[in-house]
Structure formats: C-alpha cells, structure tokens
Amino acid sequence: MKNDIIIIGGGIVGLATALQLKNKNPGLKLSIIEKEDSLACHQTGHNSGVIHSGLYYKPGSLKAQNCIQGYHMLLDFCNKHEIPYELCGKIVVATEEREIPLLKKLKERGSANGLTNLKDLNAEELKAYEPHVNGLKGLFVPQTGIVDYKQVARKYGEKVQEKDGALIFGERVQSIKPSKGGAEIVTNKSSYETKLVVNCAGLYSDKIARLTAEKLNLKIIPFRGEYYQLKKEKEYLVKNLIYPVPDPAFPFLGVHFTRMISGGVEAGPNAVLAFQREGYKKTDLKISELAETLAWPGFQKVAFKYWQTGFGEMYRSFSKAAFTKALQKLLPEITKDDLEPGGAGVRAQACDRDGGLLDDFLILEDEKAINVCNAPSPGATSSLAIGDKVSDLVLKRF
Known part of the structure; x- marks a missing residue:
C-alpha cells in the first residue's frame, strides 16, 4: 500500500494530527497504524478526563501555547459534534503556609497565559466552593472542565474515515526501512510504502523514533x-475538582x-x-x-x-x-x-540522558519522520493544537 503519510499510533494525538492533515489537504493519502484492535486504548483511554486550562505551564512553552489553543479547539469540536463536557472549574488549595507563595506564582503564571477571572480565595471562601475542603488559601480556575477523551478520540477517528483516511488495527510496527519514495514500514502482518512517517506512538514513541533516528538522547x-x-x-x-499546590x-x-x-x-x-x-x-x-x-x-x-x-x-x-x-x-x-x-x-x-524529566512537549524531525516524543498531560486537551502544529510540519514537505 502506498501512502503520502502514515501515522503510527491511534491515540488522541495521532488521530488529531490525521484530522488536521485531512482538513488542510483532503487529497493526501493517509493511514493510521494502531497495534491494538481499537482506538485510544492506552494514555487516552486511561485519562482522568480533565480539560486543562493552561494554568501550570511556563509562559511561551509549547505546553502553554498548545494547551490554550487546544482548549478552545477542543470545546469547538465538542460543541459541533455534541460531545458532552462541562466547564465546572476547579480550586487549587494551599494547606500549608509555605504553599501560599507558590499559589501566588501559579496565579501569575495563569494570568500570563491569558486566563481571566482567576479568583483568590481565603479559607472561608474556599468553603463556598467546596464545603468539606481544608485549606488556608485557594485559587478558583473557572476554565477547567471535564470530558470523556475516549469519546473525543473516537469522533476524531470517525471524521478521519469520512475524509478517506484509513485506520489499520492490530498491526505492530517492527521496522522502518528507507525506500525510493520515502520509507517502508514493516509490521507483524504487512508492509506499507509512505513518503513520510509521523510517530505518535505515546509510550513507545522513543522506540519508533529510534527506527529512523540513530542518536536519540531520551527514553x-x-x-x-x-x-x-x-x-x-x-x-x-x-x-x-480539588487540586493541591503542585511541587x-x-x-x-x-x-x-x-x-x-x-x-x-x-x-x-x-x-x-x-x-x-x-x-x-x-x-x-x-x-x-x-x-x-x-x-x-x-x-x-x-x-x-x-x-x-x-x-x-x-x-x-x-x-x-x-x-x-x-x-x-x-x-x-x-x-x-x-x-x-x-x-x-x-x-x-x-x-x-542527564536526568532531566522533560516538562515540555517535544517534536523531533529527521529526513523520513516527524516524531512526537513527549506529549503527556495536557496532551489530550492540546490534541488538536498539537495536530495543527505537526500537520504544518508535514505539509512543509509536500
């Protein structure tokens, strides 16, 4: 089978990338290869379902940019396709004096990321939001919400198929070999020709990346x-939703x-x-x-x-x-x-290799592949924004 693009991984980021590519260039021949028998089986399917507001992330970082953009894109998608969600808001609670300055910094970071109507709460005001909570101070974040990301991912998949994208289930990628037209992806059942590989393999993204990139300084x-x-x-x-002040x-x-x-x-x-x-x-x-x-x-x-x-x-x-x-x-x-x-x-x-736990999203490119190597929380909230960014990188090559 010859493809313009093959996406490895049928989680929410891979599906969002496929959908954005099809929205921008409907004529692309695109397939998603997923090793399981259905979509969104791992990180997406075990997600807590929180729609993140962008409160925590360093201003200017990929996480901050994609979370804010992805938040609005996600809500628009849910509204359009009648997927239930609720913007119920959350409180972040300082239970110790040492956490109060951190709570203040958190509010400053949220404001820098464009969040509005963040509300400082004293101990008494906390009780108005959550009567049983214990805290010295709090912060109310109205933008935070809840949704079923598995339902969102399935709808992404439906829209990709409606646009003639192919979903291939039950095939595990074993190797990626150079070919005249780009790359040959060999699975446990078949092989596929493609001009470009997009790696959205989540828990195995580093292993897939190493099939095309010899030196990869992460695991x-x-x-x-x-x-x-x-x-x-x-x-x-x-x-x-009730959260502590994070470390x-x-x-x-x-x-x-x-x-x-x-x-x-x-x-x-x-x-x-x-x-x-x-x-x-x-x-x-x-x-x-x-x-x-x-x-x-x-x-x-x-x-x-x-x-x-x-x-x-x-x-x-x-x-x-x-x-x-x-x-x-x-x-x-x-x-x-x-x-x-x-x-x-x-x-x-x-x-x-140096012991850094990567705090930001990470997308690496080589000649044959674009690798999404780090997209943890808020990856689901940010999925359409990440897909938008990756699709732009893809389309620069066509």
Whole structure:
C-alpha cells in the first residue's frame, strides 16, 4: 500500500494530527497504524478526563501555547459534534503556609497565559466552593472542565474515515526501512510504502523514533498513576475538582479529586515507576522493559535525586492508609472506608540522558519522520493544537 503519510499510533494525538492533515489537504493519502484492535486504548483511554486550562505551564512553552489553543479547539469540536463536557472549574488549595507563595506564582503564571477571572480565595471562601475542603488559601480556575477523551478520540477517528483516511488495527510496527519514495514500514502482518512517517506512538514513541533516528538522547519512562474512587454515598464530599499546590520541582500534580463526566469521583493519582510500559497493575512486569528503564543513565539520576519522593509514592501505592492520609490534607473527612479501587493510567514521561524529566512537549524531525516524543498531560486537551502544529510540519514537505 502506498501512502503520502502514515501515522503510527491511534491515540488522541495521532488521530488529531490525521484530522488536521485531512482538513488542510483532503487529497493526501493517509493511514493510521494502531497495534491494538481499537482506538485510544492506552494514555487516552486511561485519562482522568480533565480539560486543562493552561494554568501550570511556563509562559511561551509549547505546553502553554498548545494547551490554550487546544482548549478552545477542543470545546469547538465538542460543541459541533455534541460531545458532552462541562466547564465546572476547579480550586487549587494551599494547606500549608509555605504553599501560599507558590499559589501566588501559579496565579501569575495563569494570568500570563491569558486566563481571566482567576479568583483568590481565603479559607472561608474556599468553603463556598467546596464545603468539606481544608485549606488556608485557594485559587478558583473557572476554565477547567471535564470530558470523556475516549469519546473525543473516537469522533476524531470517525471524521478521519469520512475524509478517506484509513485506520489499520492490530498491526505492530517492527521496522522502518528507507525506500525510493520515502520509507517502508514493516509490521507483524504487512508492509506499507509512505513518503513520510509521523510517530505518535505515546509510550513507545522513543522506540519508533529510534527506527529512523540513530542518536536519540531520551527514553520514555513509564509512570503509573493509581486512583481510588469515592463510594457513592461519599461523593457529596466533592462538588467538582480539588487540586493541591503542585511541587514545582516534580512534573506531577499530586493527589487530587476529580468529578467525572460519566459520574463518580476519582481520588489520586500517585506516581510510581511502572515495571512495563503498559503496566496498569502492580503485578504487571516485563523484565526487558524494566531492565531498559533501570539501565538508562537519566533514570538513575532521577532516582537518586527524587528517591525520597519516589519512596513515598511507592509506599502510598501499597498502603491504602498512606494514600488516605495524603487525601486528608485536602479533605479531612475522608476515611479509608470511603475509598474503593479505581482505575490506573501510565504516563509516557520522556527523560534525557542527564536526568532531566522533560516538562515540555517535544517534536523531533529527521529526513523520513516527524516524531512526537513527549506529549503527556495536557496532551489530550492540546490534541488538536498539537495536530495543527505537526500537520504544518508535514505539509512543509509536500
């Protein structure tokens, strides 16, 4: 099969890229290769469903630019295709004095990113938004919302197919070879000719990138985020979304409470090293993938730097009491008995050789491929904006 473009990965970013390409150039022959039997099985399908506002990201960064742009594009898409969402807003809560200056900086960053109507809250005002919350100060962010990203991704896929894009399921890419017209992609079942490869493989994006780029100074480190759910009779404790003030040195947001568009309230996640890239359970283990992670010099430096944080996250993973204690900082009324096991997701976190956990989106290009190598949260919110940017890079070559 000859293609102009083959996108590897049927998650929300790959699908958004395909849709933007088809919108801009309907005549392109385009296929998406997905190793699973359906779309959005991994990071997209295990997403918490939060529509991020752009509060946290460094002004001018790809995350900030794409989150703000993608936010509006996502809402427009949902409105057009009648996909349910809700802009319920969230509160970020400082529970300790040392967090108050960080909360102030967070508001300044949000304002620099164009967010309006951010509202400072004192302890009493916090209670008006979330009656059961514990906090000294807070920040209300009205733009934050909730949606089902799997539903969004499926709709992207439908629109791609309507525009004659092909979805190829159940095929795992094994090699990418140079060919006269560009590249030959060999899967476990077939082979495909294409002028250009676009790598949106998420948890395996570094492995796909290495099929065309010999030197790649990063590796995807999988971090599992585990959730509990509030029992039905305790859902009244949370009206919308409650977040802690994040640790500026660590690229995770801390345990929080999220009301879901389909109903129910999630509590979490923690962030523990997954022992395989698609390791959604504590017992999931792939020796070869774990060995690769542990041998990566960058991960060794991260582990040395954050060993105390990592140990605390791992302890919470195995101790419901410790997990509950972390949640009680925000909601003191929560007890261990109020929680039941929820889902889990695995975040594809790019880590460079020097121990840097990449905080921004990363798109790398070589002669035969465009590689989206780091698109964690807010990747889903930003998907149409990332797709817009990648599609522009693609179309420059045609």
